[in-house]
Amino acid sequence: MSLEQDRWTGVGLDRQVQAASSNPVILDGQALALWRGEDGPVRVWEDRCPHRGMRLSFGFVRGDTLRCIYHGWAYRTDGQCVEIPAHPDLAPPKTICANSYPAESRYGIVWTNLSGAGSAALPDFGADEGWEPVRSIYVDRPASVVREALHSFDFGDVSEVRMNGGSAALVRVRSGLEILFAVQPVSDGKTALHAVAKGQGVAGRRADLARRLERLRATIERA
Amino acid sequence: MAVTTDSVALNEWVPCGWLGQVPLGGQMDTVIFGQKISITRSDDDCYRVETLPEDGSSGRQLPVQTRYCCIFTTLGEAKRPLPEIAEFDEPDRRVTGCGSVGVNTSPYRLVENFLDMAHFSFIHTDILGAPDRTEVLAYKTEHRKDVDEIWAIDCTFYQPAASKASATGQMTQYVYRVMSPFSVMLYKNVHCDPTRNDAICVFIQPKGETECLAYMPMAIVDENSSTADLIDFQQSIFLQDRVILENQRPALLPLDPTYELPTRADASSIAYRRWLKAMNIKFGIYEKQAA
Numbered sequence: 282m283s284l285e286q287d288r289w290t291g292v293g294l295d296r297q298v299q300a301a302s303s304n305p306v307i308l309d310g311q312a313l314a315l316w317r318g319e320d321g322p323v324r325v326w327e328d329r330c331p332h333r334g335m336r337l338s339f340g341f342v343r344g345d346t347l348r349c350i351y352h353g354w355a356y357r358t359d360g361q362c363v364e365i366p367a368h369p370d371l372a373p374p375k376t377i378c379a380n381s382y383p384a385e386s387r388y389g390i391v392w393t394n395l396s397g398a399g400s401a402a403l404p405d406f407g408a409d410e411g412w413e414p415v416r417s418i419y420v421d422r423p424a425s426v427v428r429e430a431l432h433s434f435d436f437g438d439v440s441e442v443r444m445n446g447g448s449a450a451l452v453r454v455r456s457g458l459e460i461l462f463a464v465q466p467v468s469d470g471k472t473a474l475h476a477v478a479k480g481q482g483v484a485g486r487r488a489d490l491a492r493r494l495e496r497l498r499a500t501i502e503r504a
Numbered sequence: 505m506a507v508t509t510d511s512v513a514l515n516e517w518v519p520c521g522w523l524g525q526v527p528l529g530g531q532m533d534t535v536i537f538g539q540k541i542s543i544t545r546s547d548d549d550c551y552r553v554e555t556l557p558e559d560g561s562s563g564r565q566l567p568v569q570t571r572y573c574c575i576f577t578t579l580g581e582a583k584r585p586l587p588e589i590a591e592f593d594e595p596d597r598r599v600t601g602c603g604s605v606g607v608n609t610s611p612y613r614l615v616e617n618f619l620d621m622a623h624f625s626f627i628h629t630d631i632l633g634a635p636d637r638t639e640v641l642a643y644k645t646e647h648r649k650d651v652d653e654i655w656a657i658d659c660t661f662y663q664p665a666a667s668k669a670s671a672t673g674q675m676t677q678y679v680y681r682v683m684s685p686f687s688v689m690l691y692k693n694v695h696c697d698p699t700r701n702d703a704i705c706v707f708i709q710p711k712g713e714t715e716c717l718a719y720m721p722m723a724i725v726d727e728n729s730s731t732a733d734l735i736d737f738q739q740s741i742f743l744q745d746r747v748i749l750e751n752q753r754p755a756l757l758p759l760d761p762t763y764e765l766p767t768r769a770d771a772s773s774i775a776y777r778r779w780l781k782a783m784n785i786k787f788g789i790y791e792k793q794a795a
């Protein structure tokens with residue numbers, strides 16, 4: 282996994298990851314589990330239990346531990362295994378640790394960096410406040426095609442499109458609205474887009490924006 | 505799907521159909537180790553198996569044996585005979601075949617799941633395990649060199665409803681036996697008669713490296729349950745396992761003990777993996793990509 286590019290990619294809308302849930306996500310062909318304890322931030326882990334490889338996105342959350350569904354091993358938020366039900370009196374060795382990736386929530390989007398000890402900076406589009414989640418869409422096209430389409434799509438009266446290293450795009454509309462897209466390459470021919478928006482009357486325009494995103498998806502897949 | 509070149513795998517007997525699956529005078533195609541084969545049945549217990557080459561040329565006739573409700577064949581030169589399982593010859597046993605179930609994973613993941621008691625409380629909750637009694641007590645494993653089999657003995661686990669016949673919970677005694685890389689069985693104590701064991705087998709037909717058919721013949725001591733009930737019980741258990749089996753990553757089996765970390769309860773899986781490694785089997789094994 283150290284072969285991964287050092288860059289932050291949005292892998293979901295923060296609000297979509299419910300409390301006490303674990304969810305599967307694929308980034309660049311790598312299976313990830315996004316999970317959240319009963320409170321606290323979203324964690325991004327490899328979707329593979331260190332014990333016998335069961336997907337941790339099938340796991341269940343108790344308090345702030347994620348339990349694997351297969352044999353119930355419990356993992357703390359830092360990845361450390363803290364309980365092995367087959368041996369209730371055994372303190373699990375320190376070596377048993379789920380593989381986790383850095384996770385940051387910014388602009389209502391969960392970002393991760395598969396290179397692990399990355400030094401790249403998080404995408405920066407100003408202050409974190411005021412962003413409202415719109416929705417995620419999944420497009421049956423490679424990320425390069427989706428990025429290209431963001432430049433030319435009609436989001437209203439666009440005044441500016443700003444890319445941030447390929448993993449994010451900010452679209453400014455003259456009415457004062459800003460739409461931020463995180464571009465998540467899923468596999469060679471599949472891309473997820475996570476959209477958040479900010480600006481005047483954003484709450485009232487959510488439905489309209491969601492419709493435009495649906496059109497965006499249809500337009501890209503038709504081309 | 506390419507035919508495997510791994511002679512270690514090719515030299516094993518594997519099931520390719522259950523008795524009765526091919527109608528009298530009929531024919532059925534299937535796949536083992538990526539090789540298409542055809543089974544024809546000319547008489548009650550008279551089967552002929554041959555390869556079906558892709559180029560349409562005439563196939564090679566393969567050895568056939570029928571036992572344990574299954575048709576067995578091999579693409580190579582079998583180094584070991586089919587296992588002896590005496591329970592299947594006892595006259596008062598209920599012997600049933602259960603048919604076969606498709607599972608998309610490597611055959612070894614199936615064997616390990618069958619050997620594993622630690623998942624009972626989580627995957628077969630309130631049947632083979634209770635949520636508040638998850639402990640796996642120490643047991644012994646051995647490599648029986650005379651027959652080249654892996655055994656796990658003195659296994660015990662608390663079970664709320666160990667079989668179709670059980671009315672209450674019990675400490676179930678298990679003995680596990682791995683007869684080949686692709687076959688495994690267990691003996692578990694019978695609710696009504698402490699001197700006897702139910703024998704339940706899993707014979708695996710590897711169609712490809714991560715595509716299997718599992719056959720589950722069993723020889724049960726149970727005068728009351730109907731055959732349909734016995735089969736239903738086994739199949740419902742197996743379907744719970746299948747969800748797990750198809751979601752382990754990687755689907756191929758890693759033999760590197762640092763890639764998947766075992767604990768004491770996995771002693772049988774550890775012994776099985778060592779044995780696979782020592783026989784240098786390559787089919788269905790995960791090779792970590794060099795970094």
Ligand code: FES
Pocket residue numbers: 330331332333334335349350351352353354
């Ligand atoms: S595979 Fe996760 S606890 Fe065993």
Ligand SMILES: [Fe+2]
Pocket residue numbers: 617618623627628741745
């Ligand atoms: Fe099971």
